[in-house]
Each structure stands twice: as C-alpha cells, then as structure tokens.
Amino acid sequence: MPQVYPCVVVLTELYSHVLVEYGAFVGVNIGTDVTNLPSPVEVVAVLKANQISHVRLFDADRGMLNALANTSIEVMVGVTNEEVLGIGQSPSKAAAWVTKNVAAYVPQTNITAIAVGSEVLTTIPNAAPVLVPAMNYIHRALVASNLNFQVKVSSPQSMDVIPKSFPPSTASFNSTWNSTMYQLLQFLESTGSFYMLNAYPYYDYVEGNGLFPIDYALFKTLPKNQQIVDSNTLFQYASMFDAMVDAAFYSMEALNVSGIPVIVTETGWPWLGGGNEPDATVDNAETYNNNLIKRVLNGSGPPSQPQIPISAYIYELFNEDKNPGPISEQHWGVIFTNGSSVYPLSLSTSDGTTVNSSGNGVFCVAKPGADPTALKAGLDWACGQGQANCSAIQDGQPCFEPNDIYNHSSYAFNDYFHRAQSTGGTCNFDGTATTTTANPSHGSCLFAGSSGTGGMIMPSPTAFGPTSPSSKGLVQRTSWTVFLFPAILLAFGQL
Ligand SMILES: *[C@@H]1O[C@H](CO)[C@@H](O)[C@H](O)[C@H]1NC(C)=O
Ligand SMILES: *[C@@H]1O[C@H](CO)[C@@H](O)[C@H](O)[C@H]1NC(C)=O
Ligand SMILES: *[C@@H]1O[C@H](CO)[C@@H](O)[C@H](O)[C@H]1NC(C)=O
Ligand SMILES: *[C@@H]1O[C@H](CO)[C@@H](O)[C@H](O)[C@H]1NC(C)=O
Ligand SMILES: *[C@@H]1O[C@H](CO)[C@@H](O)[C@H](O)[C@H]1NC(C)=O
Ligand SMILES: *[C@@H]1O[C@H](CO)[C@@H](O)[C@H](O)[C@H]1NC(C)=O
Ligand SMILES: *[C@@H]1O[C@H](CO)[C@@H](O)[C@H](O)[C@H]1NC(C)=O
Ligand SMILES: *[C@@H]1O[C@H](CO)[C@@H](O)[C@H](O)[C@H]1NC(C)=O
Ligand SMILES: *[C@@H]1O[C@H](CO)[C@@H](O)[C@H](O)[C@H]1NC(C)=O
Ligand SMILES: *[C@@H]1O[C@H](CO)[C@@H](O)[C@H](O)[C@H]1NC(C)=O
Numbered sequence: 340m341p342q343v344y345p346c347v348v349v350l351t352e353l354y355s356h357v358l359v360e361y362g363a364f365v366g367v368n369i370g371t372d373v374t375n376l377p378s379p380v381e382v383v384a385v386l387k388a389n390q391i392s393h394v395r396l397f398d399a400d401r402g403m404l405n406a407l408a409n410t411s412i413e414v415m416v417g418v419t420n421e422e423v424l425g426i427g428q429s430p431s432k433a434a435a436w437v438t439k440n441v442a443a444y445v446p447q448t449n450i451t452a453i454a455v456g457s458e459v460l461t462t463i464p465n466a467a468p469v470l471v472p473a474m475n476y477i478h479r480a481l482v483a484s485n486l487n488f489q490v491k492v493s494s495p496q497s498m499d500v501i502p503k504s505f506p507p508s509t510a511s512f513n514s515t516w517n518s519t520m521y522q523l524l525q526f527l528e529s530t531g532s533f534y535m536l537n538a539y540p541y542y543d544y545v546e547g548n549g550l551f552p553i554d555y556a557l558f559k560t561l562p563k564n565q566q567i568v569d570s571n572t573l574f575q576y577a578s579m580f581d582a583m584v585d586a587a588f589y590s591m592e593a594l595n596v597s598g599i600p601v602i603v604t605e606t607g608w609p610w611l612g613g614g615n616e617p618d619a620t621v622d623n624a625e626t627y628n629n630n631l632i633k634r635v636l637n638g639s640g641p642p643s644q645p646q647i648p649i650s651a652y653i654y655e656l657f658n659e660d661k662n663p664g665p666i667s668e669q670h671w672g673v674i675f676t677n678g679s680s681v682y683p684l685s686l687s688t689s690d691g692t693t694v695n696s697s698g699n700g701v702f703c704v705a706k707p708g709a710d711p712t713a714l715k716a717g718l719d720w721a722c723g724q725g726q727a728n729c730s731a732i733q734d735g736q737p738c739f740e741p742n743d744i745y746n747h748s749s750y751a752f753n754d755y756f757h758r759a760q761s762t763g764g765t766c767n768f769d770g771t772a773t774t775t776t777a778n779p780s781h782g783s784c785l786f787a788g789s790s791g792t793g794g795m796i797m798p799s800p801t802a803f804g805p806t807s808p809s810s811k812g813l814v815q816r817t818s819w820t821v822f823l824f825p826a827i828l829l830a831f832g833q834l
Contacts, residue, residue, distance in 0.1 A: 495537050600648075635648075
C-alpha cells in the first residue's frame with residue numbers, strides 16, 4: 340500500500356469556491372476515437388467557430404494543448420486510467436506528469452483542471468486504493484509549481500457509485516467505497532476543488548423502462564399530474580439532470596460533507612441508435628442539449644443547493660465512430676469532422692465571455708440543397724442589415740463568377756459570420772447555412788477566414804448583437820440568455 344500523502348490544507352484555496360461558483364458555463368468533451376480526426380489546429384478552428392469556451396480532453400495531447408495556446412479557451416486535461424495506477428504509487432511520476440502535461444503549457448494554454456482518471460471506481464475498482472493518493476500527488480506537484488490556485492484536481496465519477504439516486508434525498512454512495520469516497524471528499528474540500536459527475540439522463544431514462552416520462556429526461560415541462568417530487572423534501576424536480584446532481588449533493592451529505600460544488604463532466608444524448616434504441620434520435624438529442632444549455636446558463640443550482648450553479652460539459656464534440664458497442668455509442672457528437680453541425684446547437688459564450696476569434700480555417704457556407712428562395716432572403720439580409728461586405732460578388736468583381744445563388748450567398752454568409760462572430764453572430768441563416776473547414780476560395784476570390792484575410796470584427800449592428808434571420812432559431816434564444824444573464828444577476832442582487 341502506498342502511503343497516503345496527508346492533505347495540505349491551504350486556507351486560501353478554500354476561497355476558490357467563490358470563483359468556481361461565479362457563473363455557470365457549458366463546455367464540450369473532445370473524444371478522439373474518430374476516423375479522420377481533424378488536426379488539432381482544425382479542431383481549435385471548429386471550437387472557435389462555435390464559440391466554445393471550455394473543453395475537456397481525456398488525456399493531455401500535446402498537439403491539442405499547443406493548438407489551444409493563446410485562445411482563451413479553458414482546458415481540462417485528463418490523467419488516463421492507465422496512468423492512475425503508476426501515479427498513485429509514485430509522487431515522482433506525478434511530478435513528472437504535471438511538469439510534462441501542465442506546467443509546460445500554462446499560462447499560454449489555460450489549463451484550469453485535471454481529471455484524474457475517468458470513472459475509476461466503477462471501471463477499474465482495483466485501482467480505488469490509489470485514486471486519492473494519485474490526486475494528492477498531482478496536487479502536491481501543482482503546489483510545487485505554484486499552479487495549485489489556478490489548476491484544480493478532481494476525478495469524474497459515474498452515477499453508478501450512487502446505487503439508488505431517486506428520491507435524491509435518500510441517495511448515498513455505494514458503501515463499498517465509503518472510505519475512498521470519504522478521503523476523496525476531504526481532498527476536494529481542502530483543496531477548494533469540485534465533485535466531478537458524469538450524469539446521463541439518457542441511460543437512466545432508457546433503463547427506467549417507462550418509470551420516468553421522456554419529457555422529464557429532456558427538460559420539457561411536465562403536465563400537472565406528472566410532476567416529479569421528492570416526498571421527503573417536497574422538492575419538485577423539473578428535470579432528471581437536476582435530480583441526478585442533487586443525488587450527488589445528498590450522497591456527499593450522507594458522509595457529512597457539504598458545500599463542494601458539483602461540475603457535470605459528461606452529459607449528452609445520442610442522435611442515432613440501432614433498432615432497439617428508439618430514443619436515440621436527432622430530435623431528442625437536439626432537445627436535450629439545447630435545453631441543457633438553457634438550464635445551465637440560468638445559473639441556478641438544483642433544488643437542494645439553489646445557490647450553487649451547475650456547469651456542464653457536453654459529451655461530445657465529434658462522433659466517436661471507432662467506439663465499440665451499440666450504434667448509439669458512435670453518435671453522441673454535435674459536430675461532424677467537416678465542421679458542420681449535426682443539428683442546430685448554439686454553444687456560444689456560455690459564461691458570458693466571448694471567445695475572440697477570427698475563425699481562420701472555418702467557413703460559413705450555403706447548405707447543399709438549401710431552398711434558393713430562403714438563400715436569397717439570407718443573402719439580402721447579410722449584405723444589408725447584417726453589414727457583410729458584398730462588393731466582391733458584384734458584377735465584374737472576383738467572386739461574381741460563378742453567378743449562382745449558392746456561391747453568392749456562401750460568400751455573404753461567410754463574410755457576415757467572420758465579422759459578427761465575436762459579437763454573437765452565428766452561421767445559421769434560418770437553417771440554410773453550415774460551417775465547413777473546406778476553403779471555398781478560388782482564384783482571386785478570397786473568402787474571409789482564409790489565411791491571409793483578416794477576421795475583421797465589426798461592431799454589432801443591433802443592441803442585442805446580430806443573429807441570423809432565424810425566427811425559430813434557438814440561436815436567438817441563447818443570445819438572449821447570454822445578454823440577459825447579467826441583467827438577471829443584477830435583479831437578484833437588488834432583492
Ligand atoms: C502564444 O503567444 C505568445 C505571446 O504572443 C507567443 O510568444 C507564443 O509563441 C504563443 N504560443 C503558441 C503556442 O502559439
Ligand atoms: C484562464 O481562465 C481563468 C478562469 O476563467 C481566467 O480567470 C484567466 O484569466 C484565464 N487565463 C488566461 C491566460 O486566459
Ligand atoms: C456496490 O458496489 C459493489 C462493488 O462494485 C457491488 O458488488 C454492489 O452490488 C454495489 N451495491 C449496490 C447496492 O449497488
Ligand atoms: C458507509 O457509510 C454509511 C453512511 O455513513 C454507513 O451507514 C455504512 O454502514 C458504511 N458502510 C461501511 C461498509 O462502512
Ligand atoms: C455525521 O454526523 C452525524 C452528526 O454529527 C453523526 O451522527 C454521524 O455519525 C456522522 N456520519 C459520518 C459518516 O461521519
Ligand atoms: C432555473 O432553472 C431551474 C430548474 O429548472 C428553475 O427552478 C429556476 O426557476 C430557473 N431560474 C431562473 C432564474 O430562470
Ligand atoms: C459534413 O459531413 C456530414 C456527414 O458526413 C454531411 O452530412 C454534410 O453534408 C457535410 N457538410 C458539408 C458542408 O460538406
Ligand atoms: C480580438 O482580436 C483582434 C484581432 O487579433 C484584436 O484586435 C482585438 O482587440 C481582440 N478583441 C478582444 C476582445 O480581445
Ligand atoms: C470590401 O471588400 C473589398 C474587397 O472585396 C475591399 O476592397 C473593400 O475595402 C471592402 N470594404 C470595406 C468597407 O471593408
Ligand atoms: C459554387 O457553389 C457550388 C454549390 O455550393 C459548389 O459546389 C462549387 O464548388 C462553387 N464553385 C465555386 C467556384 O466556388
């Protein structure tokens with residue numbers, strides 16, 4: 340048995356909860372079991388194009404960490420389960436890991452968290468005795484590099500460590516892990532870190548076999564006769580997501596630990612499944628992830644901890660088509676590797692900060708097959724109210740030929756997108772536009788975002804920031820949320 344390094348209680352670290360609690364964000368997991376995974380530079384271009392502000396890597400890939408430098412995207416890196424065993428038995432291995440994978444990149448790459456292993460207790464239970472030592476050794480190495488204030492250490496747990504999660508008030512950790520859990524929570528408390536939870540309403544809904552209505556899993560409003568209430572607390576649960584997060588809080592409380600924020604390190608919904616996976620649909624995935632974003636950005640906690648916001652990382656950026664298992668396992672992605680969205684989803688400016696990006700390498704173009712009338716409406720809007728520079732598509736100018744509605748609207752959409760992105764403009768145009776990494780420039784016709792063309796940032800033409808002319812677009816709703824968020828906080832502050 341390795342000796343457990345005693346927790347270093349650094350008083351000031353406790354106050355970092357204040358930082359963690361300030362504002363919730365939505366991030367994205369980047370799994371890499373992907374055929375033709377784009378290069379790190381392309382992946383980062385996709386992140387910027389979608390204004391993703393937080394990412395989680397499952398490892399500490401050098402290419403990705405370099406490509407993320409100087410982007411202001413916050414990064415969670417991972418100690419893989421394979422590495423946990425060694426690190427948990429060797430402080431010097433932990434120190435070497437931190438030097439190589441964290442200290443070498445900060446501050447240019449904004450690494451703010453280390454996930455030590457992934458669902459270690461439930462996937463490699465024999466490593467349980469070394470999990471907290473591994474976290475301690477990593478933390479000690481961060482202290483030595485004076486990085487412990489900016490980089491937090493935790494370890495994502497599956498919901499399976501909580502055998503019965505409903506009603507939340509009676510939830511507790513599987514007692515097999517009592518001592519590990521207790522040490523883990525002590526560590527999180529003393530280092531000002533957070534509990535990392537992987538919460539998948541999709542699985543609980545499917546495994547519940549009709550016990551819960553699907554609307555509850557999808558954050559939809561439930562009819563009066565179907566409200567989900569915890570009979571002990573009389574708290575009403577608007578979503579399964581809230582109930583899962585509360586189950587984690589109550590499980591910690593059962594071990595007499597309170598006040599540790601929960602951060603959801605994985606959640607999402609698959610958009611395609613096999614014949615026996617009827618709930619894995621584009622509609623459900625789109626509904627779940629968009630409602631999740633709205634839920635998280637509203638900034639409140641679950642019923643038992645309304646003051647602790649819940650940040651969450653969507654699982655996941657790309658479809659991991661090389662994942663084994665049922666068809667749904669390969670279809671959790673929200674963006675195809677060519678940069679276009681699987682379904683409309685706005686991840687922009689989750690915590691109210693804008694990712695500054697000229698978006699070089701990503702282009703906004705007319706969707707193949709889009710209705711020409713709708714394209715024309717988008718083109719007119721982009722060149723007019725949208726303030727795109729459409730001079731290059733005028734007769735005699737470099738992008739006039741081919742004189743086709745697809746080519747002209749692509750030029751205008753892309754010009755608008757590159758100007759307005761940083762102020763909330765999106766690539767949507769009522770669903771007729773899509774992003775791509777394929778550069779549409781030809782000859783002397785240069786599209787904005789090609790290397791060499793500047794990503795000119797124009798001031799926003801409307802008070803709430805430009806949105807594509809999409810009436811039903813979630814994009815608009817999210818922009819509203821983003822811009823209203825400070826107002827909501829302000830209103831609370833005045834109560
Ligand atoms: C980040 O920016 C700094 C300062 O401009 C520069 O020295 C450094 O090379 C950049 N790092 C990367 C990896 O691009
Ligand atoms: C890194 O992220 C933290 C937390 O959001 C932020 O306070 C800090 O300014 C960021 N650092 C850089 C160099 O962008
Ligand atoms: C607790 O975990 C152990 C070890 O994985 C397992 O055998 C047991 O069934 C679990 N208990 C419950 C109530 O799920
Ligand atoms: C684990 O902790 C719970 C709650 O404190 C307690 O009821 C249970 O007896 C403990 N189980 C073991 C195996 O120590
Ligand atoms: C939690 O605290 C209560 C009251 O102080 C005590 O009775 C109980 O044994 C404690 N449980 C654990 C697991 O420490
Ligand atoms: C935020 O969401 C929670 C859970 O759905 C809800 O109870 C609460 O009223 C919402 N708060 C605001 C300010 O919209
Ligand atoms: C991107 O790839 C997806 C899936 O292969 C495809 O359906 C879509 O049409 C492609 N988008 C573009 C702009 O090529
Ligand atoms: C965004 O980048 C542009 C070009 O690099 C720069 O001029 C501008 O000041 C940046 N804006 C912010 C808010 O960082
Ligand atoms: C518009 O684009 C053209 C090149 O296509 C350029 O010459 C002109 O200066 C641009 N106008 C503005 C206002 O940026
Ligand atoms: C014009 O648009 C079509 C359809 O989007 C595209 O396939 C073609 O490559 C474009 N041509 C040029 C020269 O950009």
